[in-house]
Amino acid sequence: MNLCKVLVSKSDKILITFEVTEEWLSFIGTDEKCGNVRLRSIPNFVPSEQVRASDMVGFLEAVWTKMEAPFEKLLNELELPPTLIIADTHLFWANEQVDYIPGVSSTRLLDLPDFNGGIYPLILKQILGCVSSVRKADYLLFPSIYELESRTIDALKAELSLFIYAVGPCIPYLNLIPCDRAYCLQWLDRQPCNSALYVSMGSFLSVSSAQMEEITAGLRGSGVRFLLVAREGISDGCGDKGLVVPWCDQLRVLCHGSIGGFWSHCGWNSVREGVFAGTPFLTFPLLADQNLNSKLIVEDWKIGWRMKQHGSVTTRDHISDLAKTLMDSESDDEVQRMRRRARELREKCLKATGRHGSSETNISSFLDNILQCNPIAF
Template identity: 40%
Template sequence: MHTSEACGDGRTNTCHVVAMPFPGRGHINPMMNLCKTLALRQPKNILITFVVTEEWLGYIASEPKPDSVRFATIPNVVPPERLKAVDFPAFYEATMTKMEAPFEELLDRLEPPVRAIVGCVELRWPVAVAKRRNIPVAAFWTMSASFYSMLHHLDVFARQQNLVATSLDAEAENIPGISSVHLADIETVLHQNDDQVMQLAMECISKVPIANYLLLTTVQELEPEIIDSLKAIYSFPVYPIGPAIPYLELREDYNIGDHSPDYANWLDSQPPQSVLYISLGSFLLLSSTQMDEIAEALNSSGIRYLWVARAEASRLKDKCGEKGMVVPWCDQLKVLTHPSIGGFWSHCGWNSTLEALYAGVPMLTFPLFLDQVPNSSQIVDEWKNGWKVETSNLGSDKLLAKEKIEELIKRFMDLESREGIKIRERARELKVMCHRAVANGGSSDENLDAFLRDISRPLVD
């Protein structure tokens, strides 16, 4: 076990919370953002132990955090990050079967006594571990409430009908609780994704009913009907505490150092709302051929752009032209809130979606995997702050041609067109909604306080 400070600190009145995220950037980031928020709200009598694998500690150990958040590690018992996308079902299953025992061994050594556990739903086992030890536990969900609801109803239906994920595709239209609006998304998700992944996801959802809390990284006002339906299903508190993004770090008094990266200086030199920001996630990657089509379309369009291209960045830099910049990584929320950004071409991961909503930036949606499909539908059809690029399928050889890309991004970045004005007005309305939720007295603000009060109560034997 590694801890960034001694485990035993003698603070018997301390509310000691253990956070156990799923080992992936899309889960670790929102969990850490929640922990930072809790620590800043109750700085004097809270201690949060943030548990990661040794590999993940190497990635995040140097990131700034409050003193009351410390790291602890379990061994690297799951495949390394570089192999995750090679066989994701195997990785997913390993997180459920290999991490539980070392986590329990860690709990035995932690001091002061643990008052609450916050565990990712996708790990399946944190709720059971907490229950065996009589520790209050919050199930932490890092995707939309809508996708949670879909999986819940899929799981209930599958158990009632004695079905497995492979059989659900043909039965999708018969599943109670799935609205006609979401039926096509469910069918797409079931068709495009590995049956084993869907089966494991449903098993994870099935463990939530014995938790003490469900924490959602969404905002009540973004998904009110779905959230209210979940509150009616469960007998324990369901707290929407989102967006679980690093908005606190946007404050002027939050010091991250004086160094400005090159992309920030470049953005400073661009006209307002003139830059298209492109990031298609860090997990699944497009083919080099598709990336080249996008690069050619961007250069032909004359649109300014900042493109996060991960491993392809060094290769694509030579293709970026005079109006573009390609980088391997950026501070996404700071980029999205920069006044020069006028649009976001996204894979629709939930955290990226929340950051775009918070920043008030309209989106081009390009879903690649799992929950990104229904996220795209929410953006385009429900919230109306985005357009679909095209239904994408990593399993096909279908290529999105540069001519179509060029035409679309020109229309999307036209600030003076009727549709361009309309979509940006809607994006600004959603921005206000998100900011109000985390402001003093907002829905997420009050839910965070309520959760803190709940877990801070003295334990009764």
């Protein structure tokens, strides 16, 4: 507080919002006059100051896991967006932005891949070795399209002295692949246009049983139609508006006319397929690059919302509220803008992967280069 007073004494153009818990506001009192320093409170998410010494572990866990959501809510309620955040170093989520990675927009450290604990340091070591060996290659095929990640691709071209081709998702030939109209597609055929939420956590990782219980309860409680891919059995069923399957042809499902949203763990394959299908996202990243992919969807492309955790799980009430808002046929302006941007990205994908598009041109250029160097390669 003394630091704040010193700062505002330097200029009458400085306005400081000092955030405290409701309990601390009751200690400090609201009648203290600090000029351009104003007090704002957030709910008491941490153990009471009266007993904090007996539960320091619980206090720190609450600060690390429960404070971010009410803090962001307070920021959104301010009359003007802040130009600077001053925070204790324990609040690692508050103001750690990385803006010096070539080709990557300003990103929170929290959203960068986390490889701490268990086997992950070994995985990180292997990944760094793989990335370092890229310089030994002659060509780099980038699994995206130029129109989606031009900054990153341009940065790679400037950094690496090798041929780089953004070949994109090679999926414009979907209709050429035979389809036996699986049961889930037959179910989608019976649903209204843009009415169903597709939910998938990917084919590799799993969420806890407690989290899956919250997910299914939240989806049922939302009242929206949904198609859930879950490898584990769902004991409580899915109500009269949902369908649970152990596997599906994801791209074909996403491109179905009745799909109106995609709840995704944000694996890169799923992100590309969702963008190609033109669906808005509810992001639910689990680890590795998925947080960064979620940030790309939510902050850079602005075609989705991130599901928030409350403690160790995302609650059924939060799931229900977001699902209803996203899938509401008369949704608010923000959702409509999000859907419009998703359609615009789909058009970019279709153009890039279509005839004379950037992806097709890059593939042709790659083949021409290979054949010029070694005519019998194919």
